[in-house]
Structures are given as structure tokens and as C-alpha cells.
Amino acid sequence: MWRIWILIIKEFQVIWRDKKSRYILFVPPVVQTLLFGFAATMEVKDVAVAVCNLDRGYYGEELVARIGASSSFHDIITIDRQQELTSAIDSRRVILAVTIPEDFSRTVLAGEPVELQVLLDGRRSNTSQIAENYLAEIVRRLQAEITGEGLKIELDTRTWFNPNKQYQWFTVPGLIGIIMGIEILLLTGLSVARERELGTFEQLQVSPLSSGEIIIGKTIPALLIGVAEGTLVVLMALFFFKIPLQGAVVLLYMSMLLYALAMTGIGLFISALVQTQQQAMLGTFLVLLPIILLSGFVTPVENMPHWLQSATLWNPLRYFLVIVKGVFLKNVSLGVILPEEVSLVAVACCTLITSVWFFRRKLA
Amino acid sequence: MPIVSPGVRRVRALFHKEFLQIIRDPSSILIAFVLPVFLLFLFGYGLSLDADHIKCAVVVEDTGVYGRKLAQAFTHTAYFDATVTYDRNFAELEIVEGRVRGIIVIPVDFSRRIVDSEASARVQVISDGSEPNTAAFVEGYAAGVIENWYTQNQLENGVILLDGKNEGITLRSRYWFNSELLSRNFLLPGCLTMILAIIGTLLTALVVAREWERGTMESLLATPIHPVELIISKILPYFVLGMGSLLIATVAARLIFDLPFRGSVWSLVMVTSAFLLVSLLMGLLISTTSRNQFVAAQLSILLAFLPVTMLSGFVFEIKSMPWILQQVTRLVPARYYVASAQTIFLAGDIWPVLLPATMVLLLMAGILLFLTLRKSAKRLD
Numbered sequence: 001m002w003r004i005w006i007l008i009i010k011e012f013q014v015i016w017r018d019k020k021s022r023y024i025l026f027v028p029p030v031v032q033t034l035l036f037g038f039a040a041t042m043e044v045k046d047v048a049v050a051v052c053n054l055d056r057g058y059y060g061e062e063l064v065a066r067i068g069a070s071s072s073f074h075d076i077i078t079i080d081r082q083q084e085l086t087s088a089i090d091s092r093r094v095i096l097a098v099t100i101p102e103d104f105s106r107t108v109l110a111g112e113p114v115e116l117q118v119l120l121d122g123r124r125s126n127t128s129q130i131a132e133n134y135l136a137e138i139v140r141r142l143q144a145e146i147t148g149e150g151l152k153i154e155l156d157t158r159t160w161f162n163p164n165k166q167y168q169w170f171t172v173p174g175l176i177g178i179i180m181g182i183e184i185l186l187l188t189g190l191s192v193a194r195e196r197e198l199g200t201f202e203q204l205q206v207s208p209l210s211s212g213e214i215i216i217g218k219t220i221p222a223l224l225i226g227v228a229e230g231t232l233v234v235l236m237a238l239f240f241f242k243i244p245l246q247g248a249v250v251l252l253y254m255s256m257l258l259y260a261l262a263m264t265g266i267g268l269f270i271s272a273l274v275q276t277q278q279q280a281m282l283g284t285f286l287v288l289l290p291i292i293l294l295s296g297f298v299t300p301v302e303n304m305p306h307w308l309q310s311a312t313l314w315n316p317l318r319y320f321l322v323i324v325k326g327v328f329l330k331n332v333s334l335g336v337i338l339p340e341e342v343s344l345v346a347v348a349c350c351t352l353i354t355s356v357w358f359f360r361r362k363l364a
Numbered sequence: 365m366p367i368v369s370p371g372v373r374r375v376r377a378l379f380h381k382e383f384l385q386i387i388r389d390p391s392s393i394l395i396a397f398v399l400p401v402f403l404l405f406l407f408g409y410g411l412s413l414d415a416d417h418i419k420c421a422v423v424v425e426d427t428g429v430y431g432r433k434l435a436q437a438f439t440h441t442a443y444f445d446a447t448v449t450y451d452r453n454f455a456e457l458e459i460v461e462g463r464v465r466g467i468i469v470i471p472v473d474f475s476r477r478i479v480d481s482e483a484s485a486r487v488q489v490i491s492d493g494s495e496p497n498t499a500a501f502v503e504g505y506a507a508g509v510i511e512n513w514y515t516q517n518q519l520e521n522g523v524i525l526l527d528g529k530n531e532g533i534t535l536r537s538r539y540w541f542n543s544e545l546l547s548r549n550f551l552l553p554g555c556l557t558m559i560l561a562i563i564g565t566l567l568t569a570l571v572v573a574r575e576w577e578r579g580t581m582e583s584l585l586a587t588p589i590h591p592v593e594l595i596i597s598k599i600l601p602y603f604v605l606g607m608g609s610l611l612i613a614t615v616a617a618r619l620i621f622d623l624p625f626r627g628s629v630w631s632l633v634m635v636t637s638a639f640l641l642v643s644l645l646m647g648l649l650i651s652t653t654s655r656n657q658f659v660a661a662q663l664s665i666l667l668a669f670l671p672v673t674m675l676s677g678f679v680f681e682i683k684s685m686p687w688i689l690q691q692v693t694r695l696v697p698a699r700y701y702v703a704s705a706q707t708i709f710l711a712g713d714i715w716p717v718l719l720p721a722t723m724v725l726l727l728m729a730g731i732l733l734f735l736t737l738r739k740s741a742k743r744l745d
Contacts, residue, residue: 020658028666039674039685042413042497047683074683089540091716092703095683108533115536122542123550123706126413126497127681132537133504140507143533152478153510154486157503160459162493170496190658278570281661282391289403294410298679299547300495302419302465303412322462325494336461 003209007217011191015221024186029179029229033236036175041167044130046074050088050097053078057105063142064100072134085119095121096131108146161329172237173328174297176230177320180256181263181291184226185284188267191218193280211360219264219352226260227253237328247327251334255323258344262316265351272358291317314350319343374589378597385571386601395567400559400609401616407555408621411679413547415501417445420466421455424448428475430517434487437513438468443505465492466502478517541626541710549624552617553705554678557698558669559613560636563606564643565650565668566661572598572651573660591740595733599644606640607633627708631718635708638725639701643668645732646697652739672698678706700724 015021051067053060068076077094079085085097099117101107107114118135120128162169195201204214234252237243245252270283292298294308295317301309312318319340326332334341368376386392422435438446447464449455458464469488477485489506491499542549575581584594614632617623646668654660674680675689676698682690693699700721707717 020656020662024662028662031666032670035670035674039689040680041684042680043684044500044681045684047681087716090711090714092707114533116533118535118537120537120539122539122545123710124681125539125542125545125550126547128539129545130500130504132535133500133507136504136535137507139533139535140511152484153514154484155507155510156486156488157506158488158490159493159496159499160490162496162499165493165496165499167496170494278574278657279391281570281658282395286399286402290406290410293406299411299413300415300498303414304410308409326460326462329494330460332460 004213004217004220007209007213008220011217011221014191015187015225025183025225025229026232029183029232030236032179032182033172033175033233036178037168037172037236037241040171042126043165043167044072044127044134047072047096047127047131048075048077048094049073049131050077050079050085050094052080052082052085052097052099054102055100055104059105059108059142059146060100063104063139066138066142067098067135070134070138072131089119089121092121092123095124095128096135098135111147168241169243169329170325171297172233172241172243173324174321176233176237176256176324177259177295177317178292178297179233180226180230180260181317182288183229184222184260184263185267185270185288186281187225188218188222188264189270189274189280189284190277191222192268192271193274193277197276212356215268215356215359218268222264222267223257223260226263227256230256230260243328245328246331251332251337252324252327255320255327255337255341255344258341258348259316259320259323262344262348262351265348265355266316268355269351269358272355272362291315294318296321313343314347316344316347319347370588371590371593374587375593375597375600378584378589378594379600382597382601386605389571392567392571392605396563396605396609397612399562400613403555403559404552404613404616404620407551408548408617411547411551413497413551414545415498416442418443418466418498418502418505419464420444420446420468420502421458421464422446422448423452423455423467423469424450425452425472426470426474427472430475430478431470433517434470434474434510434513437509437516441505441509443509459490459492462492462494465495465498466490466506468506548621549710550706551678552621552623553709554676554702556610556613556617556705557639557676557678557702558672559609560606560640560701561643561668561672561698563602563609564640565647565664567605568598568602568644568647569650569654569660569664570657572648573654573657576651576655577657591737594740595645595648595736598648599641602644602647603637603640606644607636610636610640623709625709626712628713631713632705632708635701635704635718635722635725638722638729639697641729642697642725642732645729645736649732649736649739652736671696675699676702678702697725697728 015025049067051064053064064076064078067073077088079088082099085099088094089097097119101114101116104114116139118132120132122128159165192201195204209217238245266287270287271280274280274283294304294312295301295315297317301312301318304312322340323337326337420438422438424431424435435446435448438444439448452469455464455467459467467490469490471486471488474485474487477483487510489503491502493499539545572581575584614625618625647664650663650667651660654663675682675693675696677693682693682699685693704718704721707714
């Protein structure tokens with residue numbers, strides 16, 4: 001027990017004394033949280049649209065004014081000729097271009113059907129689809145007012161857990177997992193490789209420490225630092241991004257610990273396989289990419305093909321994201337996220353046991 | 365025997381050395397050839413923003429015929445994968461547990477109000493804000509389904525739209541360049557950008573930093589080689605490597621994912637060359653400055669990899685970012701390449717997009733070259 005304690009203290013000292021390691025402990029997490037928090041948005045607001053209003057009547061102007069007043073659209077470029085509409089889309093100046101026909105006001109007043117031509121940039125089809133929905137809603141409201149009957153079916157839309165659909169409420173809690181993952185993988189992956197390069201790993205091997213003790217001594221610092229990094233992001237989420245934490249802190253930390261364990265297992269696995277720091281870095285990178293891309297952080301897991309969805313079952317981040325969003329936004333109880341917690345435990349067990357086995361074989 | 369100037373001879377010799385080094389190092393082969401295909405698969409299959417068959421619960425509190433009919437409209441559309449229930453609590457639990465992304469509530473008086481010409485009916489749409497993008501689609505799709513159902517219903521009930529009164533204003537939307545609305549089509553060009561940035565910046569940064577660490581760079585500097593020649597001979601092999609992986613990735617994207625290619629090969633080569641040049645020079649500058657593999661890797665992830673994912677506009681809309689970040693994206697080379705690649709693959713050779721992008725990239729390359737030269741010159745002193 002004493003020996004493990006010494007080893008843990010030694011690990012902390014190694015990390016702390018090195019200026020570069022100290023730097024990667026604090027700077028990238030903060031920069032990444034800020035960058036991701038502000039940049040990673042799929043919200044549609046302030047997009048540029050082009051309007052070609054051929055109608056000189058009241059309703060044409062009214063429609064243009066309403067498009068301009070919407071918070072989703074920012075730059076309204078008015079264009080006189082349809083020809084220019086095309087080039088505005090082509091050159092990516094606008095994402096949506098709408099043509100209001102000459103007889104718009106007249107036909108609308110006469111109660112006759114009328115078509116609005118809408119061109120959308122398919123190069124950004126996600127944004128343009130959402131923009132189209134917003135335009136449709138504006139038109140629906142206008143229509144209802146013109147007929148004076150109101151809408152026959154009134155839609156009462158509500159967004160639960162995140163009333164204003166703020167993207168940050170989705171990204172920043174997810175970042176807790178991403179940043180913990182990156183730091184833990186880098187620390188565990190690199191620490192063994194560095195000792196190998198420096199030759200100090202052999203010294204460890206000839207010391208009276210058993211291989212189990214060495215592994216525990218490498219695991220616990222990474223685990224603690226990982227949770228500390230997570231705390232850093234949690235604090236930024238609460239006090240900088242002002243995202244309310246609805247659920248229990250205990251549940252959050254229990255899950256962070258389990259997740260950190262699973263990630264440490266993966267990190268140790270990498271470090272058992274590699275010889276040099278460069279290989280460790282490359283390995284970490286190659287493992288991190290699928291972990292992040294297939295976690296539901298960038299795009300939802302349920303959009304993936306089924307065979308790939310089952311291929312994400314080993315991914316601890318996938319479970320952690322469900323948990324962290326549940327605890328942060330939905331105030332879930334342990335019962336609700338029990339399957340995810342159990343899966344985390346399972347992944348942690350598998351990766352830790354495998355890497356211990358690998359290490360033992362290498363050490364033997 | 366042709367007379368070759370000593371400069372060309374030196375570059376050629378170094379190029380040869382560099383090339384041997386790449387071929388003999390398994391990790392650079394891994395990065396250049398295996399990584400592109402691996403990334404392409406991940407992006408092509410793993411990333412999708414196409415939300416159809418969104419899981420939702422339809423709570424029918426209305427016992428009348430119209431409530432049932434509207435619920436049917438939801439179960440029949442391809443937009444939703446709807447479960448009909450009569451229990452609101454059940455549906456609410458489902459959304460908390462994340463098994464559905466939306467709830468549509470058809471209230472008790474729905475049928476009565478539909479029949480009543482004076483009243484307007486209400487439908488409640490609840491979406492799961494913990495997935496904001498899907499939530500936006502739930503609302504849009506639900507509105508569409510309900511509207512369609514209503515028009516359909518009017519027709520069936522013999523409210524013939526002779527005067528067109530009920531039809532009113534309709535949107536005739538056309539999605540250019542990507543009529544199937546496949547998010548993959550615009551994500552794959554972004555993936556290409558990522559591959560090029562990784563090869564260009566990360567690989568060069570690591571390899572050159574290793575030379576500094578091992579001290580072989582100093583031996584190179586001791587030779588009569590000029591800094592410009594040194595830069596050329598460092599960049600050229602990786603340029604070839606980058607172009608090779610572009611070829612592999614493009615062919616794979618065409619064959620496996622059916623990505624359209626509407627522009628010309630030449631414009632792709634032109635823009636790619638400019639972007640690759642910027643990436644390579646950035647890698648070179650990073651490694652010359654840091655002279656250490658670890659720092660070089662950190663810096664290239666921070667300066668090249670993160671901006672490509674976050675600030676290039678390939679997933680996240682630049683226009684929706686805060687103003688200050690929008691200005692920062694102007695400094696990100698990947699921003700110009702993503703716009704160009706998406707245009708070349710999906711739209712064609714649209715010069716108002718491609719030409720300014722290439723110009724900006726070349727300008728960036730010029731600045732980076734100047735900085736690298738200054739750094740290298742200092743080392744020679």
C-alpha cells in the first residue's frame with residue numbers, strides 16, 4: 001500500500017515538474033471548452049437570405065419585413081432580378097433565396113393559391129432545411145392573418161430540458177466527457193511510453209513493485225487528474241456558460257469516476273502496445289477520433305446505420321454523454337440511467353483487465 | 365549528360381532522402397494511406413445529420429375520429445417512427461429516458477374543434493432540447509405532417525378547393541446541388557479537408573521535429589544547402605503524399621459513397637495544391653519553432669486539427685457563431701478549402717467561390733513561407 005502511495009506521488013511530481021505537461025493540463029481544456037462552446041453550433045440564426053420581391057403590393061412588402069424581423073435571418077439581400085438570385089446561392093452569399101411573384105398581393109387577397117419559389121443551398125443542407133422550416137412558419141402566420149380566420153390547427157411547440165434550444169446546453173456538458181477523455185488518454189498513453197524512452201521503466205520493473213502495483217500507480221493519478229479536468233469544465237459550464245445543473249452532483253461525479261476508469265483502461269491498453277511517445281500519440285489520436293465521432297457528440301447515434309450503432313457499444317463516451325446530458329438537463333434519477341452506468345462498468349472492467357493482462361505479459 | 369545546377373541537384377538528393385525516410389517509416393505510411401480511408405469510413409457511415417424516422421410518441425387524448433386519423437398520419441410518414449399511446453405519462457417518461465425525441469399531443473377536444481368551423485384546434489409538439497438539432501427537425505416535420513394531413517382531410521371531406529381558398533400560399537422549395545438532402549454529401553468534402561490538414565500539418569510537424577530532436581537537422585544545416593532549398597525538399601515529398609491521399613480519398617468517396625463530382629479535376633488540383641501548401645508550411649513552421657515532437661503535436665492539434673473541425677464551417681455554421689469567432693474563422697485556411705471542396709464536388713466550377721479562396725490560401729502560404737524562412741535563417745547563424 002505504501003509503495004503504491006509513493007508511486008502515485010512520484011507520478012504527480014513527474015507531471016507537475018514538467019512545464020509542458022503542466023501546460024497540457026490547463027491550457028488546452030480551457031481553450032477547447034471556450035472554442036467548442038461558442039463555435040460548435042448548429043443553431044440557425046443570423047443566416048443570410050436573398051429576397052427577390054417582384055410584387056409591389058402590400059403583402060409582398062409585409063412578407064419581406066417579417067423575414068427581416070426573424071431572429072433566424074440576419075442579412076436580407078434584396079435583389080431585383082432572378083438571375084442574380086442564382087448567383088447569390090452559387091457564390092454561397094446566401095443560404096436561401098425566395099422569389100415573391102408579381103401578382104402575390106393580388107392573388108393572396110383574392111384568396112387564390114399562390115406559389116413562392118424558394119431556392120436553397122444543398123451544400124449546407126442541414127442549415128438550409130431548418131431555415132426552410134422557419135420560412136414556412138413565417139408564411140403560415142402571414143397566411144392565417146390574411147384569411148383572418150387564424151390557423152385552423154394551432155401548434156403549441158415546446159422544447160423540454162432546453163427551452164431555447166441553445167446549442168451550448170448540448171455541447172458544453174458533452175465537453176466534460178470529451179476533455180476528460182483526451183487528457184486521460186494522453187496522460188496514460190504517454191507516461192509509460194516516456195518511461196520506456198527514458199529507460200526508467202526498467203528501473204520500475206527491477207524495483208520490488210509488483211506489476212499490479214505499477215498499474216495501479218499509473219491508473220490512479222490519471223483517474224484523479226481526469227476527474228479534476230472534468231471539474232474544470234463543470235465549473236465553466238455552471239459559471240461561465242450559465243448552464244443549470246438540474247440533477248444530483250453525486251450522480252454526476254459517480255459517473256465521471258466510472259467513465260474515467262473506462263478511459264484509463266483504454267489508455268493503458270494503448271501504452272501497453274506502443275514503444276515510443278510518438279507511437280503513443282498516434283495511437284491516442286487514432287482511438288480518439290472514432291470515440292468522439294461515434295459518440296453522439298457531433299451527430300446523433302440514432303442517425304447511424306444499425307450495424308454501426310452496435311459497433312459503438314464499446315464506446316464509453318457514448319454512455320457518458322447520455323448520462324451527463326441526463327443529469328445536467330433532465331434531472332434523471334439513477335434508475336433511469338442505470339443501463340448506461342452498468343455499461344460503463346462493463347467497458348471499464350473489460351479494458352482494464354485486458355490491459356493488465358497485456359502488461360503482465362510484457363513485464364514477465 | 366545535362367548540366368544541372370547545384371541547387372537542383374541538392375534538392376533532388378534531399379528529396380530522395382526524404383522519400384526513402386517516408387517509405388521506410390511505417391507510421392507515415394499509416395497516416396498517409398490508411399488514415400484517409402479509415403476517416404472516410406468513419407465520416408461516411410458514422411456522421412449523419414439526416415434525421416428521418418425520428419422516434420416520437422403520439423399521445424391521443426382525443427377519442428374522436430380526427431384524433432385517430434392525425435395519429436395515423438404520424439405513423440405513416442417516413443419522417444417519424446411514431447408510437448401511438450393514450451398515456452401522457454408514459455410518453456413523458458420515454459422522452460426523459462431518451463427513447464423518443466418528440467411527443468405530439470392530440471388533446472381531448474381536437475375532433476370537436478376540427479368540426480367546429482368557428483374554433484381552431486390545438487396540437488402540442490414537445491421536443492427533446494438535449495438534442496437541439498433533432499428538436500428543430502421534430503418541430504419542422506410535425507408542422508409539415510399536420511398541414512398535409514389537414515389539406516388531405518379537407519379534400520376527402522369534399523371541401524373541394526375550387527376557389528383554392530384553403531390552399532393559400534405554398535412554398536415550392538428546391539435544394540440545389542444536393543436534392544437528396546444527404547448530409548454525407550457535404551460532410552465528406554469536410555472529411556477530405558481534415559485528411560489533408562492532418563497529413564500536411566501533423567505529419568510534417570512530427571517528422572521535422574524529430575529531425576531536430578535527433579540532431580540530424582543540424583547536420584543538414586551544416587551542408588551548403590540554402591534555406592529555400594531545404595524548405596522545398598522538405599515540402600515536396602509530403603506534397604506528393606498529400607496528393608496521393610487526396611486521390612485515394614476522392615476515389616473511395618466516389619465509389620463507396622457515391623459522392624457527386626460536378627467540378628473539374630483541374631480546379632480540385634488547383635485549390636488542393638494551395639491548401640496543402642499552407643498546411644505543409646504551417647507544419648514546417650510549427651516544428652522549426654518548437655523543435656520537439658511533443659510540443660509540435662500539441663501545437664498542430666491546436667492550430668490545425670481543431671480549427672478544421674470547429675471553425676471551417678463544415679459541420680458548424682459560421683454565420684451562427686459570435687461575431688468575434690466569425691472574424692477568427694477568416695484566418696483559418698480550412699474555411700476556404702471546405703467552401704471550395706463542397707462547391708467542386710456538389711456544384712461545379714463556380715469561380716466566384718474558387719478563385720478568391722485560392723488567392724487567400726496562396727497569400728497565407730506566402731506569409732508562412734516568409735516566417736519559416738526567417739526562423740530557418742536565424743538557425744543558420
